[in-house]
Amino acid sequence: MNLREIVRRHKALLIAGVGMGLLGAAATLAQPWMLGRLIEAVSLDKGIAWPITLIALFFVADAALGAGHAYAIGRAGENIAFDARRVLGGRLLRSQVPYFSRLEHGDVFTRTVSDTSVACLIIAQALAQVITSVFMVVGSVVLMARLDWKLLLTTAGCLGLASAIALLLARRVRVAALQNREDIGAFGSGLQRVLGAITTVKASRAEERETGELARLANRARRSGIRVAGLSALLTPTMNVGTQLSLAVVISWGMARVATGSLSPADLTSFVMYLFYLVAPLVMLFMSIGQIQQGRAAVQRVTELGSIPQEEQEEQEEDAGPGTAKSGTSREREPAGEAVPAVGFEGVDFSYQEGVPVLRGVSFTVPDRGLTAIVGSSGAGKTTLFQLIERFHHPDAGTVRIAGRDVAGLRLAELRSMVGYVEQDAPLLRGTIRENLTYANPDADDAEIARALRLASLDGFVAELPDGLGTELGERGAGLSGGQRQRLAIARTLLQRPEVILLDEVTAHLDSDTEAALRDAITEAARECAVLAIAHRLSTIVRADRIIVMEEGRVRAVGTHQELMENDEVYRRLAGRQSAAEGVLA
Numbered sequence: 001m002n003l004r005e006i007v008r009r010h011k012a013l014l015i016a017g018v019g020m021g022l023l024g025a026a027a028t029l030a031q032p033w034m035l036g037r038l039i040e041a042v043s044l045d046k047g048i049a050w051p052i053t054l055i056a057l058f059f060v061a062d063a064a065l066g067a068g069h070a071y072a073i074g075r076a077g078e079n080i081a082f083d084a085r086r087v088l089g090g091r092l093l094r095s096q097v098p099y100f101s102r103l104e105h106g107d108v109f110t111r112t113v114s115d116t117s118v119a120c121l122i123i124a125q126a127l128a129q130v131i132t133s134v135f136m137v138v139g140s141v142v143l144m145a146r147l148d149w150k151l152l153l154t155t156a157g158c159l160g161l162a163s164a165i166a167l168l169l170a171r172r173v174r175v176a177a178l179q180n181r182e183d184i185g186a187f188g189s190g191l192q193r194v195l196g197a198i199t200t201v202k203a204s205r206a207e208e209r210e211t212g213e214l215a216r217l218a219n220r221a222r223r224s225g226i227r228v229a230g231l232s233a234l235l236t237p238t239m240n241v242g243t244q245l246s247l248a249v250v251i252s253w254g255m256a257r258v259a260t261g262s263l264s265p266a267d268l269t270s271f272v273m274y275l276f277y278l279v280a281p282l283v284m285l286f287m288s289i290g291q292i293q294q295g296r297a298a299v300q301r302v303t304e305l306g307s308i309p310q311e312e313q314e315e316q317e318e319d320a321g322p323g324t325a326k327s328g329t330s331r332e333r334e335p336a337g338e339a340v341p342a343v344g345f346e347g348v349d350f351s352y353q354e355g356v357p358v359l360r361g362v363s364f365t366v367p368d369r370g371l372t373a374i375v376g377s378s379g380a381g382k383t384t385l386f387q388l389i390e391r392f393h394h395p396d397a398g399t400v401r402i403a404g405r406d407v408a409g410l411r412l413a414e415l416r417s418m419v420g421y422v423e424q425d426a427p428l429l430r431g432t433i434r435e436n437l438t439y440a441n442p443d444a445d446d447a448e449i450a451r452a453l454r455l456a457s458l459d460g461f462v463a464e465l466p467d468g469l470g471t472e473l474g475e476r477g478a479g480l481s482g483g484q485r486q487r488l489a490i491a492r493t494l495l496q497r498p499e500v501i502l503l504d505e506v507t508a509h510l511d512s513d514t515e516a517a518l519r520d521a522i523t524e525a526a527r528e529c530a531v532l533a534i535a536h537r538l539s540t541i542v543r544a545d546r547i548i549v550m551e552e553g554r555v556r557a558v559g560t561h562q563e564l565m566e567n568d569e570v571y572r573r574l575a576g577r578q579s580a581a582e583g584v585l586a
């Protein structure tokens, strides 16, 4: 994501805002000059109607242009923040899973929600402020030089010293601000972590400990925030001291020169007014520089997050690479007549971290119909197989195929429309039951929805709800049990009508009645497509058409329950343990 590019998109409004600011500044600068002429006219007994009218006109123009400037810049800032958030949200959703999973979610929220505000509003407002302030400062200096260059040199000496100190302070504000934003991000991450596990925190009686930890993180943010406030607070007084000093010198020396006649009272009045006009923009200038420094820290954090590698970018790079033509148009299916496996792994090696292999030389095929169970002890690599089919990660070696086509050569949208995935802890999304059901297939009609609900044994539950399919789920609406949530996710996948359904321990949360009903749903779905189910329950496993036994990242054996009971030691042990746990005989 390029923030500069986003700012460029709104340059018309920014330029209009800055333009009004500059015209307003010109109207401000004209007022002391006109006042000098008014004093002259009064002292020389000339007509004063004209200078008074001009002063009034400049005054009104100054006010109107100032308001227009503030509105245009504020609006541009909001537009830029909106664009930055929209682009950032999209980039996070399309990011590559391995990179996204390394991020701290709380920090992602802080960067997306508050850093974007700071970055965009401050950059727009402070940049505009710098331009108008510089104009005011230069304009005042030029006009003051025309009035009296000796008085100007005195002023410059006093104010120059104050300005040098203010610049040093502004630089330190930036360093402190970066630290403060990092501390706020760390607090956000901490809060997110404990709120996401609030029931575990309560059950472990860890409220005190976690409150203490949150307070520690909040206190770090407070301390760095106070540092920013302290350094920023020194900016204005530093400039004020410079102003008061120069004012004292200018007035006393100026009055002495008026007494000797080497300076007119009109010019001294104009000069003192310019001195006041010079200080406000100078203070603004240093404050804006300080704000831009803070904004730069936020820009850096937003840009960093926005540069997260994208799945589409990966596809484009593959498109551009030599000899990597997409099979999206030319289906590289196997010769007609031969049944094409729905899923195929050929010598697949994979590791999440270098040097820690998770899959080693995995090869198996799954026919295009029927239920295939994947069993194995915890950590054997079962879920990882699904992650590779969905192309959330890439194999280090070997090929993963769907319907005979290498997943690496498929468009992501096509691949993911062919595969339905029900995760271990299927999350719900905001909205109604209907919206959750049709999430992967928004065009599904009522008959299809009714069928999916029936297959997932949810029809009775939904019929009893007063609002039926329109029931709101999630934070405010009715909650669902773990099993109901799982069945809703299965119904959602059935509605998608994929070629392959991946089920990751979906029967784990279910009671035996519901599990039996769901087994029937899985059997029915397996008549139309390939179903791959990671399963622990023996009752699901024994019904599978074939079982793949995984052990430490390798395929140990493939066969039916009967065959494996006869031939595979590990499977016999697994089945024995499960049957004891479930109280059924294998």
Ligand SMILES: Nc1ncnc2c1ncn2[C@@H]1O[C@H](COP(=O)(O)OP(=O)(O)OP(=O)(O)O)[C@@H](O)[C@H]1O
Residues within 6 Å of the ligand: 101, 352, 353, 358, 376, 377, 378, 379, 380, 381, 382, 383, 384, 385
């Ligand atoms: N995102 C990840 N980053 C690093 N290592 C991971 C990641 N996900 C899984 N692993 C590791 O890979 C190995 C296989 O994990 P996987 O989830 O595939 O096992 P599994 O057989 O599905 O286990 P379970 O039955 O407990 O769900 C484990 O050792 C796990 O610690």
